[in-house]
Amino acid sequence: xxxxxxxxxxxxxxxxxREVVRGDVLVEDGRIAAVGEVRGGADESLDCADxxxxxxxxxAHTHVANTLLRGLADDVPLEKMLEKAFAADALLTxxxxxxGALLGCVEMLKSGTTSFLDLFYWEDEVARAVREAGMRGFLxxxxxxxxxxxxxxxxxxNAAQFVRKHKAQRLVTPLVGLQGVYVCSEETYxxxxxxxxxxxxxxxxxxxxxxxxxxxHEKKTGMRPVEWLDKIGFLGPRLSAAHCVWxxxxxxxxxxxxxxxxxxxxxxxxxxxxxxxxxxxxxxxSGLAVGxxxxxxxxxxxxxxxxxxxxxxxxxxxxxxxxxxxxxxKVLDLATIDAAKAIGVDRDLGSVEVGxxxxxxxVDFRRPHxxxxxxxxxxxxxxxxxxxxxVRATIVDGVVRVVNGRVLGIDExxxxxxxxxVASELFG
Ligand SMILES: [Zn+2]
Numbered sequence: 001x002x003x004x005x006x007x008x009x010x011x012x013x014x015x016x017x018r019e020v021v022r023g024d025v026l027v028e029d030g031r032i033a034a035v036g037e038v039r040g041g042a043d044e045s046l047d048c049a050d051x052x053x054x055x056x057x058x059x060a061h062t063h064v065a066n067t068l069l070r071g072l073a074d075d076v077p078l079e080k081m082l083e084k085a086f087a088a089d090a091l092l093t094x095x096x097x098x099x100g101a102l103l104g105c106v107e108m109l110k111s112g113t114t115s116f117l118d119l120f121y122w123e124d125e126v127a128r129a130v131r132e133a134g135m136r137g138f139l140x141x142x143x144x145x146x147x148x149x150x151x152x153x154x155x156x157x158n159a160a161q162f163v164r165k166h167k168a169q170r171l172v173t174p175l176v177g178l179q180g181v182y183v184c185s186e187e188t189y190x191x192x193x194x195x196x197x198x199x200x201x202x203x204x205x206x207x208x209x210x211x212x213x214x215x216x217h218e219k220k221t222g223m224r225p226v227e228w229l230d231k232i233g234f235l236g237p238r239l240s241a242a243h244c245v246w247x248x249x250x251x252x253x254x255x256x257x258x259x260x261x262x263x264x265x266x267x268x269x270x271x272x273x274x275x276x277x278x279x280x281x282x283x284x285x286s287g288l289a290v291g292x293x294x295x296x297x298x299x300x301x302x303x304x305x306x307x308x309x310x311x312x313x314x315x316x317x318x319x320x321x322x323x324x325x326x327x328x329x330k331v332l333d334l335a336t337i338d339a340a341k342a343i344g345v346d347r348d349l350g351s352v353e354v355g356x357x358x359x360x361x362x363v364d365f366r367r368p369h370x371x372x373x374x375x376x377x378x379x380x381x382x383x384x385x386x387x388x389x390x391v392r393a394t395i396v397d398g399v400v401r402v403v404n405g406r407v408l409g410i411d412e413x414x415x416x417x418x419x420x421x422v423a424s425e426l427f428g
Pocket of ligand 1: 061062063119206242295296
């Protein structure tokens with residue numbers, strides 16, 4: 001049995017009472033064994049003085065291999081970005097995807113993200129990167145109509161093969177993904193759902209991201225995307241949907257009634273000028289599970305959840321003319337326990353509690369921008385002051401993956417060089 005002791009920090013537990021306690025966290029065999037004052041030692045220990053220990057951040061929607069496309073489609077709306085993304089995607093080899101994914105994993109681990117939900121094709125390459133980095137990946141193989149895809153073979157068959165091969169792994173959980181109503185027919189949605197039900201895995205899709213998407217879909221079917229997905233029987237508790245920006249209150253209630261979860265991507269929505277703002281307060285009121293997400297490094301352009309927590313809070317305050325909307329505690333929830341709920345893994349992840357998997361982040365508070373700190377402002381600092389670069393250590397499943405800001409087990413310089421080389425050759 002291996003053990004790890006995080007000694008002497010401020011523990012932001014994110015438990016039901018949202019307790020913050022001063023003390024230690026003991027990890028045994030990948031799970032949290034004790035929280036508070038721990039007597040005795042452990043095989044390995046980390047000094048957490050002047051630091052906050054919190055649950056590993058969970059990114060509820062991204063396309064991690066798109067790190068290679070970073071900075072390739074700035075200052076354009078979604079439709080133009082997708083054109084560029086699909087054209088660039090067509091040039092990538094499996095090896096490129098793996099390098100891009102590994103680069104994304106390094107970036108996430110260093111900025112405190114321990115889990116992410118990814119939507120892409122060639123998720124088997126992303127899975128390889130996830131295992132190499134020792135992160136937790138919820139990986140959705142994208143299904144779309146055959147005429148739109150750059151995948152070889154039939155997308156739903158590719159997804160089936162991926163899901164079957166990657167089930168019951170420790171760090172990789174396969175899902176069935178869909179690009180969105182603009183490239184997926186009713187038959188494609190039905191086939192994806194049948195596959196997910198047959199294999200008992202989750203579903204993930206983009207949904208109602210832009211006004212154009214909603215308008216075009218209404219023109220084609222007479223229904224808004226959420227109404228249409230409800231009519232074809234696609235909505236259900238197995239599904240999490242990214243964006244849901246352009247949704248009416250009736251659609252919010254329909255999503256809630258069907259148990260659909262939402263991945264909120266405020267930075268991506270702002271950068272692509274999606275225009276609307278996802279109605280989070282109404283989603284909370286309706287009881288929807290919502291997780292925070294960065295979306296693609298092409299539309300963000302980073303994977304730093306600390307930056308996105310702050311942006312998320314500011315976006316809703318600014319547009320609602322209400323400074324009390326989305327308080328810091330709620331925003332931190334969106335990146336931890338609520339994101340775990342949105343992915344359906346809150347029994348194991350999302351808080352620092354005995355029995356849960358040990359996905360933990362240690363954030364250094366001995367910094368100019370986090371001084372002064374005391375119990376009453378720790379949560380505020382995490383959301384409004386901290387940056388990914390403040391992460392001192394990251395632990396996934398009880399294994400230390402980042403310490404003193406350095407990634408362990410991966411040659412970071414080598415990953416950066418390879419990514420630089422591939423991208424320069426393709427796009428430089
Ligand atoms: Zn996306």
